[in-house]
Amino acid sequence: MNNHVAVIAVLAFTSALNQTSAVVADSSHLTPELLYREGDKLLADAADGQLDDFSLFDAAVIASGVPDAEEVATCRARFRLFRDSVREEMTAESSVRHRAEKIFRRMHQELLTGQYRPSCTELHLTLDGGHYNCVTATILYRCLCAEFSIPVTTIAETGHVYALLVGDSPVVIQTTSADGFTASDAIDGGRRITDVQLLAKIYYNRGVSLLEKRRFRDALDLLEIGHRLDRQDAIAWKNVLACMNNWALSECDAGRFQHAAELLSRGLDMAPDYRPFLDNELHVYHRWVSRLCAGVRFEEALDILESGYGRRPEAPLFDQGRPAVYRAWRDSLLASGRTVEAAAVFARAQKHFPQRTRSW
Known part of the structure; x- marks a missing residue:
């Protein structure tokens, strides 16, 4: 009898399943109480599709696997220190586009100093080492723009997310490229997603990273959270099913x-x-x-x-x-x-x- 192994469709902002370079947050030192306390609060807040009790930045750090409030506060302080340094260069008379571009340039010069790595989906690791993918780069840019009331939203395509400067002349901003602000002035295809749906990409990517390691139980937990936060993401749903299927085959082989x-x-x-x-x-x-x-x-x-x-x-x-x-x-x-x-x-x-x- 032929067994049918589901093919897992992995979004481009994750590492492919035949690679082993995924960067996963080390949470082995955390107790279960610490591991889930802040995460549960976040998921309860996000259940209605919007964030009321958490900022996007804090939520992204927690979703990345940093569950302790003190560690989240440390990341927040680093973010605010950078924000304040950017604020010193801002002038009230500059245009929205000029300010948005200024933030973008500074972000690449001082925060995204490492390499683009499809598997680097944890925000605190981006802050630590400068490596990033489209999810972490877009979240950082969204958070910075929000601090200066610059209207930026997030666009999702199959395997990719990026930012869009909203206005009379919308600007597509490919956040993973240092030249991404001038890449295009035309709106590409894709769907606008909320902050909660953007967070879903973090859970999804972490789930795929664990799936690479055949840690099926933990992978399924994260993939299901990702799907729950963005039910319009068809690929995320397919990967929930594929994870269950491949876990079952692994159990059968054992x-x-x-x-x-x-x-x-x-x-x-x-x-x-x-x-x-x-x-x-x-x-x-x-x-x-x-x-x-x-x-x-x-x-x-x-x-x-x-x-x-x-x-x-x-x-x-x-x-x-x-x-x-x-x-x-x-x-x-x-x-x-x-x-x-x-x-x-x-x-x-x-x-x-x-x-x-x-x-x-």
Whole structure:
């Protein structure tokens, strides 16, 4: 039976799955209480699609995996120090576009001093090392412009986000390029996204980074948060499903068939027509039943096939597999000379499958 591994569509602002250069925040030293305290507050605030209790900057730092309020405050202080230095150069008579460009130039000269790295999606790491991707660069620029009441919004395309200076003559700002402010004066395709939807990209990218490391449980948590914060992102949803599917296959390969089946069952509740779930449920059950039969645990194998038949009676594995297990059970008993027990198993099979047992 061919197992179907879902292909994971990774946005361009993440590292590809066959690469190993993803930068992931080290949270191994944090207790669970610290790890989730600020994050839970943020998600509660973002649940209605907007931020009321958190600034975009603080929210982005927390979403990046910095859960302790003191650490967030340290990042905030660094941001404000830079903001204040920019403020000293601002003049009231300058145009909005001039001020927006001034902020952009300073940001690249003093904050984004490292390299563009698709996997560098954690804001605090950008502040620490200067490396960035389109998400962290756009968030920093959005936050700085907000401090000076400059109307900038965020545009999302497949695999990319960038900024847009709003006004009579909108300006597209490719935040990852030092020359990005003059890249185009025309509005490209894409959708305008909210601050909460922009935060979703951080969770999504962190989830993909963990998926590269096969840390499926943690990856799924982050991918689901990303989807919850931006339900219009179709690729994020596909990756939630792909993560569940690939986790189930990993569990199956490890012989943890029940958990694999539970993951696929949960997935089918979420996406009943998702082909990898449908195919791999049969793959998992086939291997599970085969393992049980090899261990002479025929009764358990029958119970599992019956449960599958109740959900998918049209599947040959569940339909034809049940009499096949009865026959294997009977033959096993006959081979060991246990004829009375073999006859009892055959009688059970005849009761449930009178037509199919005639040729036995």
